[in-house]
Amino acid sequence: MMNEEVLKQPMTQEFPKELPNSLNGDLRSKLMRWETLLMVFVAIAFFTNTQISPYFLDPWSLSDATFNFTEKAIIALPMALLIIARDIDLSVASTIALASVAMGFANTMGAGPIELALIGMAVGTVAGFVNGWIITKFDIPAIVVTIGTMSLYRGIAYIVLGDDVYRSYPSDFAFFGQGYVWGVLSFEFVLFLGLAIVFGILLHKTTFGRRVYAIGNNPTAALFSGINVKRHRLFLFTLVGLFAGVAAVLLTSRIGSTRPSIAMGWELEVITMVVLGGVNILGGAGSIVGVFIAVFLMGLVTFGMGLMNVPGIVMSIFTGFLLILVIGTPIIWRRFLTVRKMRSKSGG
């Protein structure tokens, strides 16, 4: 590929090829960061929304707005780690369907709310582990395996449920997706905030996080540096599965029913969130802060379009362009800078 060198470089300015002694750059490089740009977009989206609807700033309305992205955002956090480590999981939405069907089935057997949640999370974890096991054991690209399990997991959901629907979950079960912890703060949202902090620390402040970057930047070098690459990848896939299970619990509890077509197409929205957050789709770079802001950006934009009665399918045009634009702009910008540098060198 002509542009392979360009692509291999990290997207954000955070991790240049030679790691400096300190990651705290000067003010200018801080302002030029991807996260800063995202914040500007969030501010614009927020301001636009206040202009569109006078009800937007109402705390309850804001709280309602969080519901349509929280579950996806919870998967986006571990997915960011997975993509930074050069892998990808396209089966998350199908994992949700499988976990949700398992919960629905357990419910007909008379399981209580806590048991249901545990079953959902367990099924998700197993699904993620199976992905990771096949990928690391046979050394196959994650994208093909998870395209396969994407069919397989949702297929199992269809075999179990067919045209049917599971309803009548216990009323206590509704707390996970509909309950409020404090005032307007929903359980879902508080969980997401807590998880964002946990994942931020995990990726940016622990040895494990450093290893994730190392694996993503150069798996062979990581292996030779004594990192058990396979075990780390397996763990990351299992982690993504676990949180797909958590999302399944929240979603099933929120809508109170299970169909095999539940969460259809979510994998793309989750990946868009991660990539929009500045995570390099080719691995090696990205931050949880970026993903965190991107989640709000997508949430605000979709909510704003909802306020304007834009149909969901038209929003997908926007999401699609956003994805291409967000990845394409830095690449073109960097090439522009390189060309300018070369010109000025040859000129002077």
Added chain:
Amino acid sequence: MKNTSFFGKLISHREWLLGAIIVLMLVGVGYTAPFFVTPSNLAEAFDDTSILIMLACAQMLVILTRCIDLSVASNIALTGMCVALFNVAYPETPALVTLILSIGIGIVLGAFNGVLVWLVGIPSIVVTLGTMSVYRGFVFLLSDGEWVNAHEMTPQFLALPRATFLDLTVLSWIAIAVTLALFVFTRFTKTGLSIFAVGGNPKAAVYSGLNVGKHQFITFCISGAVAGMCGYLWVSRYAVAYVEVALAFELQVVAACVIGGISIAGGIGTIWGAALGAIFLGLIKNALPVIGISPFWQLAISGLVIVLAVIINSRSEKRGGRRILREAHQ
């Protein structure tokens, strides 16, 4: 490292193995339900699989260059809607002109992907994930969410894929022609052979004077052209155009390629493999109801087959020299 065991030899000829499995399945299904293997029924099943075969063969070229085109299903929906609306607006247009128009629209949509991959340098999975949503969204904008139904389409618009010639539908013949054309393209033309070089080892290809990005662009155009043509054929065969046409069909297309032994890492694969992979999936789809299994099993079975196929492929792909080269260039 040549695999010398019988099984090893067998899986190194994946097309033959897949062909044998297909024949075995036909025999098995024919044993329980003899009418399934009658020529007319097989012709019908082939007709039903034709679109998948063409798309799989075109997708193979894209995968050979280490890219992936996930936007084909949306391309089908958008091109299908375009030609359906065109047909409503200009009912007297001959079907052949509509077919050419659909190929043209398809090329434009494919070229858009290709330009973003080639000149901008965005990874193909990101580009086509994006255009997958974008193209599908445009179908809604074009149609306002309305359906174009059979009674709004002209008879000649509907007749083309259904017309029969030598006991096979025109749709089936188009699929055979496209498969043969792509076979000749990959085997006997300079560009076609270069595609293998570009995917097998991009660095070496660049040093041999090949423009990697340009070849990727060409494969996206071919994939787009075939998808566009399939857009017209799909809408005309099922006599309806709406937003969700061919929803998630891209996964079946990629699945057919994977089953057919096309390596997602690029450079390895044959047209026969892709076509047989598609036929295999089509056979499962058509045989399940016949042997009394609910169609709800189809998704899980194809998922399982994909996973098994990639595991088997990974075993036979582990050839010494290749591996070292691939790891060294990372």
